[in-house]
Amino acid sequence: MAELEICEVGPRDGLQSASRTLSVAERVSFIQGLYDCGLKKIEVGSLVNPKLVPTMADSDEVFSTVCDAAPTNRDNFSLLIPNEKGLSRALEIGCTSVAFFTATSETFSKKNINRSVGESLEDLRHLMQHAKEKNPRIRLYISTVFDCAYEGMKQPEKDLIAFLPLFDAVDEISLGDTTGKATAQQVKALVESRLLESWRQKLWWHFHDTYALAEDNVSLAMDLGFTRFDSSAGGIGGCPFSPGAKGNVATEKVLAVAAVKGLSHSVRLPLASVR
Ligand code: HMG
Ligand code: MG
Numbered sequence: 001m002a003e004l005e006i007c008e009v010g011p012r013d014g015l016q017s018a019s020r021t022l023s024v025a026e027r028v029s030f031i032q033g034l035y036d037c038g039l040k041k042i043e044v045g046s047l048v049n050p051k052l053v054p055t056m057a058d059s060d061e062v063f064s065t066v067c068d069a070a071p072t073n074r075d076n077f078s079l080l081i082p083n084e085k086g087l088s089r090a091l092e093i094g095c096t097s098v099a100f101f102t103a104t105s106e107t108f109s110k111k112n113i114n115r116s117v118g119e120s121l122e123d124l125r126h127l128m129q130h131a132k133e134k135n136p137r138i139r140l141y142i143s144t145v146f147d148c149a150y151e152g153m154k155q156p157e158k159d160l161i162a163f164l165p166l167f168d169a170v171d172e173i174s175l176g177d178t179t180g181k182a183t184a185q186q187v188k189a190l191v192e193s194r195l196l197e198s199w200r201q202k203l204w205w206h207f208h209d210t211y212a213l214a215e216d217n218v219s220l221a222m223d224l225g226f227t228r229f230d231s232s233a234g235g236i237g238g239c240p241f242s243p244g245a246k247g248n249v250a251t252e253k254v255l256a257v258a259a260v261k262g263l264s265h266s267v268r269l270p271l272a273s274v275r
Contacts, residue, residue: 002227004263006251007139007174007204008039010232012046012056012080013248017240021055028065034233035066035073038267039251043099046080047089053240064093078139082113087127091134099174100127101141104159105148108178112143112241121162128169139172141206145190146182149242156186157193167199174230175203177217178242180210184220191224206230207249208238214249215257222261229254 011031015022022030031044044066045059059079067074078097081087090098102120103109109117124140131138142163145156156175167173173196187205190196196203205221205228207214218229235250255267 001262001264004254004258004265005228006039006041006254006265006267007078007172007228007230008034008042008233008251009206009230009248010034010042010234010236010251011062012043012059013230013239014232014234014236016046016053016055017238018055018236021057024058024061024065027062028069031062031066031077032069035070035076037269038265039233040073040076040266042077043080044077046082047086048080048082060089060093063090063095067094075137078137080141081127083123084127084130087130091131091136095136096134097137097139098131099139099141100124100170101143102163103143103148103176103178104154104156104163105144105151107150108144108148108242111150112239117162121166124166128166137172138170139174139204140166140170141174141176143176143178143239143242145175146177146186147179149179149244153181156190157195160195164195167196167202171202172204172228173199173202174206176206177208177214178239179245180208180213182207182217183213184216187217187220188224191221204228204230208245208247209235209249209253210238210244210246215253218249218254218257219261222257222263227263 046056050057080099231251231254232248235247237247238245
């Protein structure tokens with residue numbers, strides 16, 4: 001039986017646009033609760049400019065606290081990193097799993113990280129070089145793969161070509177449907193284009209659920225043989241720089257679809273309560 005893998009992004013993507021900033025203790029308790037449910041791979045926060053994303057302030061403290069409480073689980077907890085400053089801090093506090101991020105949309109990229117796509121690609125090359133110091137596990141998020149809040153529908157088979165040279169150097173590639181507008185036809189077309197076939201084992205799907213399309217997309221991706229998904233407990237979340245974007249697909253929904261498809265997993269949630 002194939003095994004479902006979930007990257008639980010609730011503590012980062014889920015909380016980053018929350019209306020209230022949770023204290024470090026509240027975030028730690030949330031993360032520990034998720035871990036105790038069997039969600040072993042958790043993005044616990046982001047080291048971004050706290051003036052822009054106040055909800056993620058002190059993510060370094062969140063990371064250190066969860067690791068201090070369970071030192072053997074350190075490799076399971078990752079941090080989202082935008083630049084050299086964030087990476088230096090992550091490596092300094094012993095983070096062994098970092099997530100870099102970029103986008104295919106020029107407009108979103110400028111609004112999100114104040115970089116053009118070309119500048120972001122250049123920054124990523126430096127970040128990957130810098131990361132070699134400590135050799136952390138590297139995830140690369142690519143946002144706006146299918147659609148952008150500012151530019152509309154994207155052309156993944158064309159737009160992703162610029163990012164291919166980075167893929168051999170990373171451990172995970174997370175394809176972001178930032179606005180939640182991706183359709184199953186778009187997902188199928190991207191897979192069938194075989195553009196990403198060489199990196200199939202590294203692919204993670206990151207669907208937001210703004211228009212209730214995520215479940216269909218997860219289902220289709222599973223039918224196509226994919227088993228790795230990002231999700232957030234309760235479907236909380238959204239990107240503050242993508243107006244209108246709602247939460248990630250709920251972890252509970254992914255588990256429910258996985259149950260129908262016969263994928264195994266070790267998450268202990270009361271599935272009866274999720275629909
Ligand atoms: P910038 O203005 O180009 O950076 O921002 P800068 O180097 O000029 O610095 C400006 C200020 O930011 C300075 O502080 C720096 O110290 C501070 P000041 O002098 O004004 O007090 N700064 C930092 N502080 C803490 N940690 C850092 C850091 N870097 C600079 N690492 C930057 C560039 C990327 C930092 C900024 O634009 C930023 O923080 N953006 C936030 C991006 C973000 O968090 N977006 C949401 C996550 S992405 C997402 O949700 C999508 C995803 O889920 C996938 C999907 O759904 O598609 C991953
Ligand atoms: Mg996201």
